[in-house]
Amino acid sequence: MSFRGDDSGSEDGRSELRKPFLHTGSWYKMGMGSRQGSLMEKLGSSGSVIRDSSISVVVCTLIVALGPIQFGFTGGYSSPTQEDIIRDLDLKLSEFSIFGSLSNVGAMVGAIASGQMAEYIGRKGSLMIASIPNIIGWLAISFAKDSSFLYMGRLLEGFGVGVISYTVPVYIAEIAPQNMRGGLGAVNQLSITLGIMLAYLLGMFVSWRVLAVIGILPCTILIPGLFFIPESPRWLAKMGMMDDFEASLQVLRGFSTDITVELNEIKRAVTSSSHRRAAIRFQELRQRRYKLPLMIGIGLLMLQQLSGINGILFYAGSIFKAAGINSSNIVTCGLGAIQVIATGITTWLLDKAGRRIFLIISSSGMTASLVLVSVSFFFKGYVPENSELHSVLSVLALVGLLAYVISFSLGMGAIPWIIMSEILPVNIKGLAGGVATLTNWLTAWIITMTAALLMNWSTGGTFAVYAIVAALSLLFVILWVPETKGRTLEEIQWSFR
Template identity: 75%
Template structure:
C-alpha cells in the first residue's frame, strides 16, 4: 500500500483522516491534526478496507476452531466432564444467535464501522475471561461473549464489503469474508498444536485489537451514509474508495435514486412482503444460508477425525489441520473465480460436487456393514470415506461456503436490509446450532443414514440454486434492486 504526506504535493486532491472520517481536498477545505496519509490507487484503497475488516472473520474462525485442539487440556486442567466441555463449545452458537438478532439493527443505527467496534469489544473480554478461567463459569461467560461478537461480525462484514466494492470486484472481495473465516480456523488448529490453551486464548485477542485500531483508518460505507442523509460524507467516502481521478457522478446519482425510492416508506407492513421485490430476496438469502449448514458441513468436519483414524491416519489433529489448509486454498480459488465464473455457476458446481462427495461417504458406510473388519475391502472403503470427506470440504469451499454471504449482502433491499439481514443471519446460526447438536446423535444412530440425509439436502440445494438464485455478477447493487422490482 502506498501513502504520501500532504506536504509532498499541495496540488493534488486527496483524502485524509481526522478522528476517523475521510475528507477531500480541492472540493472542500478541512483542518488537519498531525500527519495525513493518502491512498493513491482506488483498488488499493478498497483492498485496504477489506483487509482491515477481514480481521473480524478471522476472529470468527478462531473462535470456531478454538475448542478442537484445546479439549483435552481444558477438561484436564479444570476437571470438566465431557458434557460440560460440550456445553462450553456450543455456547458460542447461542451467543451468535443473540448477536445475529441485533446485528442488522445495530449496523443500521450506528453504521457498519460502529457495529464492528461493538462486536470487537465483547470478543476481547471473552478471550480474557477464558484465559484467566479457574472454573467453568468463566469459560461459559467468555464463550457467550465471543459468540455475541461473532454473530454481529458474520452479518456486518459481508454487508460492508458489498457496499464499498466496485461491481467488477464485489464477488472476489466478498469471498474474502469466508476466506478469512477458514484462515482463522486453520490458525486455531495450527497454534493449538504448540501453545497451551490459556496462551491460545490470549492470542485470540489480537485480531479484534488490531481491528479496533484499523477501523479509525477506513471510511464508513457510502451507501449507509447516503441512507442516513449525510450527503457530503457519502460523496467524500465514495470518492476515496473510487480514487480521486475517477468521475463518481453516475454512481452517486444511482445511489441517491435508490435511497430516495426506498426511503419513501420507512416501515414495511407484513402484507407488503408478498411483493416479489421483498419475498424473492428474502427467500433466496435465507434459503441459501440455511442450506449452507443443512448440507452437514459441521457434521462432516466433526466426524472427520474418526474417519481419518479408521483409515489408519494416526495423528487426527494433523489431518484436521491439513483439512483446514485445503479449505483455505479452495476458498482462495473462489475469490478469484467469483467475478469470472459467476456466483450461480459456482453454487451449482459446489452443490453438485458436495452431493457426489457425501454420497461416496454414505455408500462407504452402508457397504462396510456387510464386510468383515479385517478384510481388504474394508480398508478400501475407509480410503473412499476419506476421499469423500476431503472432496466435500473442498467443493463446499468452492461455492456454498463463501457465496451465500456474498449474495445475501447483494440482494436484500436497502430499506429492509437491517431486519432481513438479522433474520437471515439468525437462521444461519440456528441451523449451525441444530447440526452441531444433532450430528453426534445421528452419527451414533447410523453413519450411512446421516450422510444419506446430508446427500439429499445437497441434491435439493442444486435444484434450489438452479430455480431460484439469480446471477448478480457484474451488476451494481442498484441494478440488482431494479431487477428484483
Template identity: 65%
Template structure:
C-alpha cells in the first residue's frame, strides 16, 4: 500500500471530510478552519469521549436485552403459559441473535467501517486511555442490565420490552456524527480521511505525526484486500492471539455469569430470599459499580493481574455458594441455619458478580481488540464473538434446567471453569498495558 508524503498530506487536510456524515473542513496542523461539527470536537479528549458515549449505547441496548428475562420470568410464564424449558428457550434467544450478528459483523465491518462494533473504541482511543475506554463496552452492558432490573419493578413485561428500544433510537442517528476508525481508513487506503479522523480524535493542536507513521507501518503489509478468508486464520503466526482471544471469551461465559444474571430473581427465590426482585436490582447496581472501578483500574494495574484476581475471587465465591446450596438441601427448612445459609449464598453470588466485573467481564473484550492484527481483526473478531455467544446460549439454555436439578452442582461446575481460567491467564495471557496496538500485534510475530 502506498501513502502520500507528509507535505501532500498537509495539503490534503484542507479538503472537506464527509466520511462520517459530518463536514470536517480543516486547514494545516497549526491553523485550521473548521465547520460547526468539528468545532464541537476541537479538544481531543472531548472528541474521543463523545465517540465512546455514542458507541456505548449499543452495549446498553444489549445489556437491557440480557437483563430482561430476570424480572419478567414469572409473569411471562404465567401469561403465555410456558413451561420452564420453553422459557429457557425464550431467555436464550438474545444470544442466538448475537451469534447471527457475529457471523456477519466481521465482513460488514470491513466494507462499511468499525463504527458500531466493539473494536471501534480500542482503535480510536489514545494509548494511555485504551484500557479505561475499552472497558466502557462492558460497563454499558451492566448499565443496561441494571436498567432492565430496575424498570422491571414498575412496569409489566410488555411495556418493558418497548422501553428497551430507546437506546437504539439515539444510537442510530448518533453514528452519523462520529468519525470512522483511523486504522480502518488507513487499511482501506483512504489517506485523506485517515489523517483527518486521527486529528479530530486527538485534537487539532496535537502533533499526530508519530502515530500516523506507526499506523502506516502497521497496515502497509496487509494491503487493502477486503475479503478475509478462514484459511487466513490458519497461519501459524495467528494461532497464539486467536487462542487467547477465543479462549478468554469462551471462559467468560462458561463461568456461568449469564445464567446468574438472566435468572437472578429465581436464584434468589431458591435461596430463600423473600424480596428477590429488590435483591436483583441491588445485584445489578453492584455490578455497575464494580465494572466502573475496573474501568478506572485497568490502565493502572494492568489487564493480566485483574484477570487473575477476578477469576480467583469468582472461584472462591462459587465454592462458597455451592457449599451453601448443598447444605440447604440437608437442613430443616424452618431452622435458623437455613436463614444463615440463604444469606451466605446471596453474599457469595454478589461477590461472584463483583469478581466477574473486576476482570473477566470487561477485559476479554478489551484484550481481543488489542491482540488481533488489523488485517484479520474483522474475521477473527467475528469468530471469537460467535464463540462467546454460542457459549452464552448454551449457558442460558441450560442454567434453569441445571438449577432445577441441583443448585449446588450447578455452581460447582461453574467453579471448575473459573479455577481453570486462573491457570489459563497466568500461563498464556500477556500484559498489554502501556503498549500501542502495533507493538502488541508485532510481538506475536
C-alpha cells in the first residue's frame, strides 16, 4: 500500500497545464513561453512590483488574508441571523441547526481536496477556485426561498472555506522571511476573527439577505488581487520551474536583496526531496522524519477543536443566558472584539517570543479559565437564583468565558496552523496537510454537533471535559512541539531527520 506524495509523476508533460495559474501576476509580463533573457530583465518588466521586501510580503499576505476573512464571516453568519431566517422561511430549529453545521461538512470535502489542489495547480490557483463556490454559495443564501437553497449555499461556502483554511497558511509560510513568518502566519487567524466580528456586528443592523450579499465581498476582491501577487517560490521550485522560482523569490525579497543563500538552500531541499521515491509507502510514514511532524501537526489541530472553541462560540448566546447574562447579543459582539484584540497581540509578539511560549501560556490559561467556568456552573445549581452568591457565580462564569477566549486567541487559535505549515516535509505536504485540515474540520463538526447535547446533560460537566482536553494540550506542547522561531522551513524539516 502506498500514498502519493508531492513528487509524483513526471513534471514535463504537466507544466504547461499549470501555467495559466502561475503567470497571473503583473510581474510576469515577460512572456510565458520563453525561458531566455536575464532574470533582471524579467523582473524589470513590471512597474507595479513593490521594491521593498517587507512591504511586498506584507501586501501579499494582506491580499490572501481576504480568504480567512471569508472563513470567519461564514462561521459567524449563523449566530445573528438565526431568528430572522427561521421566521422568514418558516424553518424548524432542527432545520436551521442542519444549515449551521453544513459549512463544516462542506469544509471537510474541501479539506480532502485542498492538499492535492494546492500541489497540482499551485497556491494561487487553489485560492481562485475556492473563491468561486464561496461567491455562488452566498448568492444562493441571499435569494433562498426555502431550506434547499440555504443548504446548497452553505455546503458551497464550506467547500471554499475548507480549501482556504489549508492553502492560506501554507502560502504565507512559504513566502515569508524566517524573521517575519510567525507574525505574518498569525494574520490568518487574525483575519478569521475579524470576519467573525464583522458578521456579529453587521448582523445587528442589516437583514440576513443583505448580510449574505456582504459576504460576497472578500472573495470578490480576492480574485483580482491574486493577479498582482507572485506564486509561492518554494512551490515553483518543487515543480521544476526554476526561472519562475528565482523571479518570484527576488520580487518577494526586493530587487536590492541578495537572495543567493536562500535560493541555494531551497534548491538543495528540493533536490533532496526529488531523489526520494514518488510513492510514499505506509511503512515509511513511521520514520521519524515523517511520523513526528505528522503527529505534531495533526495533534495540534485536533486539540485546538477538542477544547470546545467552536461549541462555545456557536452557542455563546445561550451559554451567556444560562450564566444569567441578559444582553447576550452585545456580549457576543464583545466576545468577537476580544478575539480580534488578543489575536492582534499574538501577531505582534509571535516572532519576538516564539511559538512554544505562546502555546504554553494559551493552553494554561484555557485550562484555568475552563475550570473556573465549570466550577461556577456546578455551584449555581445549588444556590438560590435570587441570592447574592448566584450573581457572583454568574460574573465568575462570564469572566471565565472571556478569559478562555482570550487565552485561546493568544496561541491555540493561530499557532497550530502556523506550525502545521512549517513542519510538514515537502514531499508529503499536500497529503499530510490535507489530512491535518480534514481532521481539524471533522473534530470541529463533532464538537459543534455535540455541544448542545452536552450542555443539556450538564453545563458544568461540559466545561470540565473541555478543561481536561486543554490540560492535555498543555502536556502535548511541553513534550512534543518544537520551537520554530527564526529557522527556515528547510532547517525545520531537516531537524526531524
